[in-house]
Amino acid sequence: MRLELKSRDLTRVGLCNVADPCWELASSVRLLRDDDEVAFGWWRRRVRGRLPESFPVLRWLYGSGEVPEFLLPAGGDLASGLAAVLETPPDRVRTALAGLPEPRGLPPWAAALRSGADAALSRLVQALREYFMAALAPHWDSVRARVELDRQARIQALADGGVDGLLAALRPVLRWEPPYLVTGVASPGAPRRTAGVLLVPTYFAVQPWLVPGSAGPVRLGYPALAEDPRVRRAPHATPRALAALLGPTRAAAMTLAAAGCSTSDLAARLGVTPSAASKHMSVLRAAGLIASHRNRNTVRHSLTPLGIALVDGASA
DSSP states (O other): OEEEOOHHHHTTEEEOSSOOHHHHHHHHHHHHHSOOOSBTHHHHHHHGGGOOTTHHHHHHHHSSSSOOGGGSOSSSOHHHHHHHHHTOOHHHHHHHHTTSOOOTTSOHHHHHHTTTOHHHHHHHHHHHHHHIIIIIGGGHHHHHHHHHHHHHHHHHHHHHHHHHHHHHTTTTTSEEETTEEEOSSOOTTOOSSOSOEEEEEETTOSSOEEEOOSSSOEEEEEEOOSSOTTOOOOOOOOOHHHHHHHOHHHHHHHHHHTTOEEHHHHHHHHTSOHHHHHHHHHHHHHTTSEEEEEETTEEEEEEOHHHHHHHHHHHO
């Protein structure tokens, strides 16, 4: 993806001011579509057993390439976002869904969505709400905290280096090569023209993705930071209680993950091979204690809320 930002666009660079429920919903549904169990594996395992019956319709809507724009209304909380979806004009719904495959094996209201029927749109909003409550609401405090951490880091980058500094600080997920923002991920929705860009840090995103604005700026979602890059924390000494519970190597891995680390970093710090480090991470990930996020050939690890609670409790 290469997003060209001309001079006028650089005066219209914005930053989403809160975690956006509709973007998190879209990103998380796409995660459940993929087979890669590394990214958010702990969350997938918890969620799959409690997905609502309507989830296959969401997988059909979100999993066939570009997300229909009407499902990503601009900003706001869940209630206002769902209200905006419900008020989408039928012709806009029909246009947005025209390229989707036939909804085979799905309930009749899914097919009725393609005609923009009010009743089907109402049923979709109910499905979105059910999914959010089952899959995202239990983790929403963590989502908001991660997005706010990213926002503060971006605001500081803007204060230190202006718009150029803000865009340069989006590495490694995006590269600022003026006048282009570049990523190795293809984006079928990359616009020919822009009217500025709104940056949307997203907890459940694993790669950047674009939503061209019909009238306003292009919206660019990207993985929110797992840790504040301005803080270089040395990990705490491994608590004895944690070592007794997990074994000394995995306990040390947990304390390193508390500050964020890659598999190669972990192997070097623990004095083990990358293969052994990866196996330790797999065990901790299966237990729901760490989250792993892939960016090209690098996998970075951080603690889940459960992992944070375990480390903090063992240190107390």
